Amino acid sequence: MNIRFYHARIATMQNDCGIIEGELWVTNNRISYVGTERESQISWDREIDCKGNLLMPGFKNTHTHSAMTFLRSYADDLPLHDWLNKQVFPMEAKLSPDDIYHLSKLAILEYLTSGMTANFDMYITPDTIVQASIDTGFRTVLCGGVSNFLHSVTQVEDWYKKYNNYHELVSFQLGFHAEYTIDRATLMDLASLAKQLKAPVYTHNSETKAEVDACISRNQMTPTAYLDSLGIYDFGGGGYHCVHMTDEDLYIVKRRGVSVVTNPGSNTKLASGIARIEDMLSLGINIAIGTDGPASNNCLDMFREMFLVTGLSKLKNEDASSVDANEVLRMATVNGAKAMCLTDCDCLAEGKLADLIMINLHQPNMQPMNNITKNIVYSGSKTNVKLTMVNGKILYENGEFFVGEDPEAIYAKANEIINRMR
Amino acid sequence: MNIRFYHARIATMQNDCGIIEGELWVTNNRISYVGTERESQISWDREIDCKGNLLMPGFKNTHTHSAMTFLRSYADDLPLHDWLNKQVFPMEAKLSPDDIYHLSKLAILEYLTSGMTANFDMYITPDTIVQASIDTGFRTVLCGGVSNFLHSVTQVEDWYKKYNNYHELVSFQLGFHAEYTIDRATLMDLASLAKQLKAPVYTHNSETKAEVDACISRNQMTPTAYLDSLGIYDFGGGGYHCVHMTDEDLYIVKRRGVSVVTNPGSNTKLASGIARIEDMLSLGINIAIGTDGPASNNCLDMFREMFLVTGLSKLKNEDASSVDANEVLRMATVNGAKAMCLTDCDCLAEGKLADLIMINLHQPNMQPMNNITKNIVYSGSKTNVKLTMVNGKILYENGEFFVGEDPEAIYAKANEIINRMR
Structure with a gap:
């Protein structure tokens, strides 16, 4: 899958907690570009408008x-x-x-x-x-x-x-x-x-x-x-x-x-x-x-x-x-x-494995945007996780899981296991 | 608005943290019934299938x-x-x-x-x-x-x-x-x-x-x-x-x-x-x-x-x-x-003001259900809040706000205020 994230804020975490605005490309399981807006010849499987939300390493x-x-x-x-x-x-x-x-x-x-x-x-x-x-x-x-x-x-x-x-x-x-x-x-x-x-x-x-x-x-x-x-x-x-x-x-x-x-x-x-x-x-x-x-x-x-x-x-x-x-x-x-x-997926940079998340900034606990990274640490919550990608694959997005099994089946199994033991 | 919540777990918090299964009715801004499943002659504006999720006081x-x-x-x-x-x-x-x-x-x-x-x-x-x-x-x-x-x-x-x-x-x-x-x-x-x-x-x-x-x-x-x-x-x-x-x-x-x-x-x-x-x-x-x-x-x-x-x-x-x-x-x-x-909205009981929330138990952090109330305190998060009702009115449901104004306008205003002051 080739995925383009655009209209993004990006905390690459490469050197510091600075934030850039631009786009990030994922080609198969790796990041192929991170930077300002750019033309591409790639045929995208999916283009995701981040609407100003933040991409950062998982x-x-x-x-x-x-x-x-x-x-x-x-x-x-x-x-x-x-x-x-x-x-x-x-x-x-x-x-x-x-x-x-x-x-x-x-x-x-x-x-x-x-x-x-x-x-x-x-x-x-x-x-x-x-x-x-x-x-x-x-x-x-x-x-x-x-x-x-x-x-x-x-x-x-x-x-x-x-x-x-x-x-x-x-x-x-x-x-x-x-x-x-x-x-x-x-x-x-x-x-x-x-x-x-x-x-x-x-x-x-x-x-x-x-x-x-x-x-x-x-x-x-x-x-x-x-x-x-x-x-x-x-x-x-x-x-x-x-x-x-x-x-x-x-x-x-x-x-x-x-x-x-x-x-x-x-x-x-x-x-x-x-x-x-x-x-x-x-x-x-x-x-x-x-x-x-x-x-x-x-x-x-x-x-x-x-x-x-x-x-x-x-x-x-x-x-x-x-x-x-x-x-x-x-x-x-x-x-x-x-x-x-796991230094191959530590930050967001070209060539790194695409293990990344999108933080929803359009939420009351992320506003106002005095300092986005401090907001994440001091007032962030699971509600802000809009998307989680591992190895180039989106496994979680907008509250839905894409993990090859219905979550309800996993919950049922967990309850069955503990109930069996009581 | 008359709203019926059914297929619910309910922590009334009236005496202890015990949980019952049943339904809860809201008539205008007050709770008109809490208990086991029951027939009603009321014409409901909305009937909400809680799917086993938990109702509790806000x-x-x-x-x-x-x-x-x-x-x-x-x-x-x-x-x-x-x-x-x-x-x-x-x-x-x-x-x-x-x-x-x-x-x-x-x-x-x-x-x-x-x-x-x-x-x-x-x-x-x-x-x-x-x-x-x-x-x-x-x-x-x-x-x-x-x-x-x-x-x-x-x-x-x-x-x-x-x-x-x-x-x-x-x-x-x-x-x-x-x-x-x-x-x-x-x-x-x-x-x-x-x-x-x-x-x-x-x-x-x-x-x-x-x-x-x-x-x-x-x-x-x-x-x-x-x-x-x-x-x-x-x-x-x-x-x-x-x-x-x-x-x-x-x-x-x-x-x-x-x-x-x-x-x-x-x-x-x-x-x-x-x-x-x-x-x-x-x-x-x-x-x-x-x-x-x-x-x-x-x-x-x-x-x-x-x-x-x-x-x-x-x-x-x-x-x-x-x-x-x-x-x-x-x-x-x-x-x-x-x-x-505010003792008129402290717990879920007939006659109390309808200030209540629905906790989504169909989430990994609420599973297995060894102890639902301890799950809420020890592993609960904002992601588990499926619905928030104040005075009989649903103000928040499934991530959406019903507060008479677009949240984006409120965020914009907050940023404008702090930016003006800098």
Whole structure:
């Protein structure tokens, strides 16, 4: 499909949050032109009058567990320990690979409504997650989840090799669940594998204070220092959450080129704390944003996350000037792409993959237009997502989904799965 | 207009957050039936198949300054003092009554998209705020804003008498800006007026720590204790924000039947702090929710506010079980109505005013339906507002506005106003 978007405002996010007026062309799955109005000889399959609305790169959901949709609002307002041990773990044990296929699709629908064009997904059965992404047309980076209980290093190595040569919408990165669910020998195996593949490694890191304290008492080091001492971060990677980080942790992260993936919605709802975003920014750390899974957030909404990134920093630092909104917009787009090794779809430029969204500015929450990018971060909402395109294909437009299956069937399946388990 | 909603789920919010299945009838501006399916002899102007979607009372925006839409994203990410003194005050001085008319309309459009059916508005020119509400069909409670600089007690008394006998969509409550903008003599005059009218009094209270400290150094009392000592709360009323409250303040609030109106979005963005919602709840204080003005929030979105009320309490108390979501849903509806003296449209019951909304459950963020009311608080968004009815009239449905004016004209006007001022 060749699609021309015209009469558009465009935030390319290439260098800053500046906005140009003009048009953008999509040829098959790539952007073939971005700039001022221009004559073309191309025969368009579709020409879309943007009516002054904003095109920008799709948001990157840099940490999630998509299939946990089945537990949304299943057991909220409980203390963290009860929630995890009495509700989440016993229910997850009942999931089949096929369940995960359908539940991932439900999450993908919600990602599309929030302008997200890719997710970085760590969950139980990569095979059916991948299938959900391919069948809907969504872009997914899988994150290996090595642990003492679930996936082995060999298993993750196999997936790494398989899914990095499988489908244009799919890639795979090394990862493990968390320091507290993996023994030292397995971590060292994983570090060796990372060295061999020259690959980054991703994990949950310092989400709660209790987790950090327990690691210190086990290893006499914080999780970040401990993992680094084993060579886990020798080729970079990322830490999900990173709420309770010491200065030394941040220096390690910076030195190793590790990305921080902040998950403020989840950290808020589970009372985990507020990450040191301002300090990370001043160190020049690459900060990206994830929703975390829908059981802990419970919303898969980049607009909520963006507001929280800057808002919680303002509260934490008691300073209304903390963390400029334009920095947050970078986190939600280009920084996320960098963290996920998706630099081929990070911004809007000729030759890049066409993963983009149209933000409806003809809505009361986007008016007046004093500052369009700050409007997006501070007052934007899912209602402003007019169109979501992944890999050159429009998957969501004006509230309708084009994902190869009726959303009602996906909703029905999700309800059936949780009802079966009760 | 006689309208029948059928095939509905209904959260009446009459006693708890329970949900019934059935239908709801609107006859002129009142609800004439809520219950299971039933035969009727009424000739309906419209019958709406709700397809299992949820009807519930409209949200009450219990504290706002609507017309501040013009400053949305005008000067964010600044320290509070600079923002207020260098940006907000000089720009407000340039507003005409007619500007406030148009800018209030812009806010009303956004309220409708977020399922809000009434606002409690404190701003410069009540006359044009009222006109904006009447012309659009929106319900507004005006709050007097006595201060040393703007409105006198006599002026507010006149408005109280005028606007409580003016139009079915409009009412007026006594109020003053804040302890730090009014002298003791004027406060005592206002307290006398409240006594004479047996009327509640509303004000900004303890929004920032600096404000509380300054009051203590001026009056040797916190704002709440000081105001109470002058008789301001003898007939109840409300405090906007109430972030920095002592135990004694909370006892006063409870004893006087004063409502707390929490504004977590604004308190977050302006780094003011986190209110003691859990403590207030355990004392049985009536807690309502407001967005505050769009310059400080910047979003007029009850879904954001609801998530923040419970989320920030969880963070503050380091407890994921803090402030149950169903309590928050009560704050956003019945408690708000109580705080605004709008008990005639607080819940869905026969004889009540028809101020209601339809929540679209056929959306990925509302699935699966483990717990519909918790879904609304934790994962709801403006995209879920399918219909907003005020006083029996549908003002917003499926993304379209029915407010007597083209939204594009309202947007154009708002841009024209701010551009004129630059």
